């Protein structure tokens with residue numbers, strides 16, 4: 001099984017799929033293609049006609065979207081264990097992922113993931129603050145609904161993989177969080193898989209100016 005990703009430091013969509021697979025200790029080969037490199041398009045098109053990372057190649061099947069990859073991995077290799085067992089909690093977790101997948105545009109455009117960077121005294125715009133407030137509400141609700149002191153919905157789920165790039169953003173830009181969510185953020189950052197991701201991000205030499213705010 002091969003997972004094609006972008007830069008460890010910048011590719012938030014790649015992190016979601018990679019983290020789920022790494023956390024669950026699946027065996028896979030990672031192929032990294034540097035975003036914005038002159039040959040990015042030629043290289044990625046060998047794997048994905050849509051021209052985006054991440055893309056998973058498994059036994060001749062191509063899955064070319066981070067949510068579709070997580071769903072596939074969950075069904076094919078993990079017996080459905082990547083979503084909460086309870087139907088209503090599962091619907092909540094799926095809604096959270098869908099909201100992340102299609103929303104938080106201002107956070108995503110103004111506060112790009114940049115894992116290795118720590119920025120002091122960063123001032124967020126009103127629009128970004130609205131996104132942050134919504135994420136705080138959503139995380140709090142998830143932890144309360146699942147009575148979890150670990151991950152958003154109890155056991156590590158696709159939702160944690162989906163919000164890991166937000167964890168890195170909150171860390172880089174010094175976003176203040178209520179104590180319970182600060183503890184959640186640290187728990188994600190301290191996962192061996194996340195520490196490995198950060199180590200690989202720090203080894204990269206590319207700097208993408210558009211992503212450096």
Ligand SMILES: N[C@@H](CCC(=O)N[C@@H](CS)C(=O)NCC(=O)O)C(=O)O
Nearest residue numbers: 011012013052053054064065066067
């Ligand atoms: N819906 C896709 C979006 C993937 C996406 O936008 N990937 C970005 C990098 S993080 C990309 O490949 N950009 C390269 C380009 O657009 O040329 C997913 O969730 O996998």
